[in-house]
Amino acid sequence: MVTVLKISIFLFAFAVSIIGNLSISYIVIRTRRLWTYTNIMMVNYSAVTILSVISTLLQFISDFSYNSTWPFGEFLCKITHSTFIVAVIVSAFSIILMCYARFCAFCTPLQAQPNRRQAVYCIIVIWITGISYMLPYTI
Numbered sequence: 574m575v576t577v578l579k580i581s582i583f584l585f586a587f588a589v590s591i592i593g594n595l596s597i598s599y600i601v602i603r604t605r606r607l608w609t610y611t612n613i614m615m616v617n618y619s620a621v622t623i624l625s626v627i628s629t630l631l632q633f634i635s636d637f638s639y640n641s642t643w644p645f646g647e648f649l650c651k652i653t654h655s656t657f658i659v660a661v662i663v664s665a666f667s668i669i670l671m672c673y674a675r676f677c678a679f680c681t682p683l684q685a686q687p688n689r690r691q692a693v694y695c696i697i698v699i700w701i702t703g704i705s706y707m708l709p710y711t712i
Contacts, residue, residue: 576637579637580637583633587626587630590622590623590626591623591626594620594622594623595619595623597615597616597619598616598619598620601613601615601616602616608689609689610674610686610687610688610689610691610692611671611674611675613689613692613693613696614667614670614671614692614695614696615671617663617667617696617699618664618667618668618671621660621663621664621667622660622664624656624659624660625656625657625660625661625664627656628653628656628657628660629657631645631649631653632653651710651711652711654710655707655710655711658703658706658707658710659700659703659704659706659707660703662699662702662703662706662707663699663700663702663703666699666702666703667696667699670692670695670699673687674686674687
């Protein structure tokens with residue numbers, strides 16, 4: 574009974590997370606007026622959250638179906654662990670950069686604010702940073 578409850582809760586959270594993050598991404602991407610620095614960073618954060626939830630799914634399946642043993646092989650083990658590392662780093666930096674944009678908006682309202690181009694550059698840099706942190710674990 575407890576196992577069924579845990580599986581139900583996880584699947585509900587998985588579905589809500591995927592649907593919610595895809596909805597946020599879809600709305601921001603389809604509405605050009607919403608293409609601001611913060612919203613672009615929010616779409617990046619949504620993508621990282623989806624990546625994190627999917628990588629957690631394999632761990633959840635192995636915990637409940639295979640008595641905490643990893644049945645998917647060494648390659649998927651490394652990929653899942655590495656994906657989790659990238660997701661944590663990229664999500665942390667995305668939140669930091671969203672906070673930076675809010676800081677600039679509140680503390681220096683008369684100066685130039687971060688723009689879309691800077692958001693894209695920041696996203697590229699944080700993904701490269703996350704992947705470079707992940708590489709030692711995959712080798």
